[in-house]
Amino acid sequence: MPEHTVKSYDEELNQMTGTILRMGGMVEQQLADAITALIKRDPELAARVIEDDKPVDKLEHEVDHQVMRLLALRQPMAVDLRLITASLKISSDLERIGDYAANVAKRAGALSQVEPMRPVAVIPRMSLIVQGMIKDVLDAYMARDAERALAVWRRDEEVDEIYNSLFRELLTYMMEDPRHITPCTHLLFIAKNIERMGDHATNIAETISFLVTGTPLDEARPKGDTTPFTTSPLDLPDKGPGAA
Amino acid sequence: MATPAIDAKMEISGLDVFYGANQALFDVDMKFAENRVSALIGPSGCGKSTFLRCLNRMNDIIEGCRVSGDVLLDGNDIYAGDLDVVQLRARVGMVFQKPNPFPKSIYDNVAYGPRIHGLADNASELDEIVENSLRKAALYDEVVDRMSAPGTSLSGGQQQRLCIARAIAISPEVILMDEPCSALDPIATAKVEELIDELKEDFTIAIVTHNMQQAARVSQYTAFFHLGKLVEFGDTEAIFTNPEEKRTQDYITGRFG
Numbered sequence: 225m226p227e228h229t230v231k232s233y234d235e236e237l238n239q240m241t242g243t244i245l246r247m248g249g250m251v252e253q254q255l256a257d258a259i260t261a262l263i264k265r266d267p268e269l270a271a272r273v274i275e276d277d278k279p280v281d282k283l284e285h286e287v288d289h290q291v292m293r294l295l296a297l298r299q300p301m302a303v304d305l306r307l308i309t310a311s312l313k314i315s316s317d318l319e320r321i322g323d324y325a326a327n328v329a330k331r332a333g334a335l336s337q338v339e340p341m342r343p344v345a346v347i348p349r350m351s352l353i354v355q356g357m358i359k360d361v362l363d364a365y366m367a368r369d370a371e372r373a374l375a376v377w378r379r380d381e382e383v384d385e386i387y388n389s390l391f392r393e394l395l396t397y398m399m400e401d402p403r404h405i406t407p408c409t410h411l412l413f414i415a416k417n418i419e420r421m422g423d424h425a426t427n428i429a430e431t432i433s434f435l436v437t438g439t440p441l442d443e444a445r446p447k448g449d450t451t452p453f454t455t456s457p458l459d460l461p462d463k464g465p466g467a468a
Numbered sequence: 469m470a471t472p473a474i475d476a477k478m479e480i481s482g483l484d485v486f487y488g489a490n491q492a493l494f495d496v497d498m499k500f501a502e503n504r505v506s507a508l509i510g511p512s513g514c515g516k517s518t519f520l521r522c523l524n525r526m527n528d529i530i531e532g533c534r535v536s537g538d539v540l541l542d543g544n545d546i547y548a549g550d551l552d553v554v555q556l557r558a559r560v561g562m563v564f565q566k567p568n569p570f571p572k573s574i575y576d577n578v579a580y581g582p583r584i585h586g587l588a589d590n591a592s593e594l595d596e597i598v599e600n601s602l603r604k605a606a607l608y609d610e611v612v613d614r615m616s617a618p619g620t621s622l623s624g625g626q627q628q629r630l631c632i633a634r635a636i637a638i639s640p641e642v643i644l645m646d647e648p649c650s651a652l653d654p655i656a657t658a659k660v661e662e663l664i665d666e667l668k669e670d671f672t673i674a675i676v677t678h679n680m681q682q683a684a685r686v687s688q689y690t691a692f693f694h695l696g697k698l699v700e701f702g703d704t705e706a707i708f709t710n711p712e713e714k715r716t717q718d719y720i721t722g723r724f725g
Contacts, residue, residue, distance in 0.1 A: 226723045233722065299681055301708050301720040438710030 225303070233298055237307065240290040241366070244311050247283040247318045248362040250276065252355055254325035255421065259351045262332035262344065262414065270336070273329035280322035287315035303438075310435040314365065317424040317431075321358065324417040324424075331410040341407050343393050350386045350418050353379065357425040364432050373432035376425060377441075383422035384449045390415050391451045419449060472689065472702055476540075477502040477642060477672040478523060483537035485518055485527065492518045496537070496698045498691055500642070505664060505673040507683035507704065510693035511724060516676050519693065520644050523674060524560035525553055541642070558585055561640035565647040567627030569619030569634075574611050577619040577630055578602060581638040597637055604670075605633035606663050625656020632663065636671070643667065645675040649682065661686050680720055684708045692716045 228234050254276050261270035291312045294300060300308050335341075357376045364372035394408045394415075433441045476499035485493040493515045500506050500523075508516040518527070525546060527533045539546050546556055558581075569577050578598045581587075588594035598615075602608035607629040611622070619630050628648060635643055645664075649657040664673060664686045677683050683690055684704060691701040692713070700707065700716045711717045718724055 226718060228722045229724060230722060301680065301684075301722075302711055302717050304721045305709065 236294055240311055243283055243287050244314055245362060247280060250280050251318050251322040251325060252358050254322055255355055258325045258328040258332060259348050261329055265336040267333045267336045270329040270333035274326045277322050277326040284315050284319040306435045310431045313431050314428050317428050321421045321424050324421050328414050328417050331414050335407055335410050338407050343411055346390050347414060350383060353383050354418050354422045357422060361425050361428045368436050370433045370436035373429040377429040380422045380426045383419055387415050387419040388450055474499040474501040479540045481538045486534040488532040492696055494696045498698055498701055500672055500674055501689060502672050503668055505668050505687040506689040507687035508676045508691050509680060509683050514693040515696040516693045517646055520646055520674060520676050523644055524557050524562060558638050559640055560642040561635035563631050563635050563645045563648050566651050567624060567631050569627050569630050573616045574619050575615040578633050578637045585638055601633040601637040604636055605629045607633055625652050628652060628660060642672045647676055
């Protein structure tokens with residue numbers, strides 16, 4: 225893309241995209257740390273992750289400010305307009321991801337006070353995929369690469385599948401022994417939070433696709449979370465009615 | 469280039485224009501939709517004003533100017549040998565960049581066209597035409613008390629609306645506007661833009677503007693010219709949100725070298 229005739233316009237756009245990338249890096253780290261706090265049973269690290277949410281919120285406000293300034297002063301058109309509105313949406317998706325990471329950290333802190341549970345082991349695998357999605361979707365944003373964004377979008381199915389099987393496993397544990405209910409509920413929420421982060425990463429992927437092509441993505445994403453249809457772990461099919 | 473389906477009031481095809489040895493327009497095909505506003509945008513010297521002037525043969529008076537190709541108004545060639553140019557310009561009116569009222573009263577500025585074209589049989593009919601034209605140009609309430617004051621005593625924005633009233637007094641079908649707001653302040657500009665939006669109910673409007681936000685605000689179709697060629701023509705919304713041509717995108721986003 226050639227530069228604008230007015231150089232300061234390019235500088236302002238670069239500042240805005242820079243803020244988004246910093247936010248992205250921060251929430252990626254927040255998630256990684258929250259999972260480490262869970263595995264290492266480290267309440268101090270968990271507390272730090274919760275604190276880390278504040279600077280992310282601050283960056284979101286910074287993006288808001290930069291976007292409003294650009295809209296008011298530059299009257300952006302076409303691809304610039306799409307970049308600016310896309311960035312506004314992406315920052316709110318990233319902010320939500322940060323909130324979920326903080327919530328994972330809170331529950332990790334609670335879980336560190338009770339007996340370890342076996343299903344905890346699945347969480348890092350799920351989280352690694354979502355961390356990869358966040359990283360790749362930010363790379364796609366930086367490179368304005370719709371294909372790479374689409375690849376992220378498709379990967380969300382895998383996250384949903386892990387979540388479904390974990391959901392089933394946790395229900396079984398809870399039925400086995402009512403004392404498992406508290407830790408398993410925390411784990412279930414942690415898994416749900418990570419699954420939601422994946423959904424926000426796919427939102428960002430859709431936004432990037434629109435930013436690059438100018439047309440909304442009309443392909444319907446296969447919805448993988450089948451647990452809303454579940455009544456008991458015994459009648460849960462391998463693939464739920466909503467699965468592709 | 470995907471040309472939108474248009475119920476054309478004017479249809480231009482294969483238009484070439486030369487000033488002496490210099491070619492100013494190259495093989496332009498375009499349609500003006502009836503009762504719609506079409507904006508012509510592009511950098512200085514791209515040929516948009518030349519193009520506008522072809523639509524009512526204003527180029528005839530420029531020495532060394534040659535026009536070839538078809539310019540049809542309601543399907544009839546306006547460059548046909550037997551065509552009455554004065555009649556043509558009554559059907560295709562024009563508003564210029566700088567307000568240029570006649571050195572006459574406000575009333576006479578508007579009454580001038582209907583008088584020479586014999587559009588009124590008596591004084592009361594003429595009064596009616598003048599009043600209607602001033603009302604359509606959203607100027608009537610501001611000048612009703614001083615109809616005999618000179619047109620030049622009005623403010624710039626009022627003068628431009630007076631020129632618009634003068635143009636519509638002879639009931640043209642098409643109105644050509646060449647940068648009608650470039651000499652006006654933002655409030656007067658907003659009034660003229662509001663007026664353009666109302667005028668499209670009765671007229672087909674073509675407007676040349678350097679102000680892209682203005683083109684985006686007032687028009688339904690936009691044509692982008694560059695180096696004498698029509699680069700892209702389409703729905704205004706599509707041109708300003710997601711143009712097909714890279715040159716259009718570079719121009720409207722301010723990336724032109």
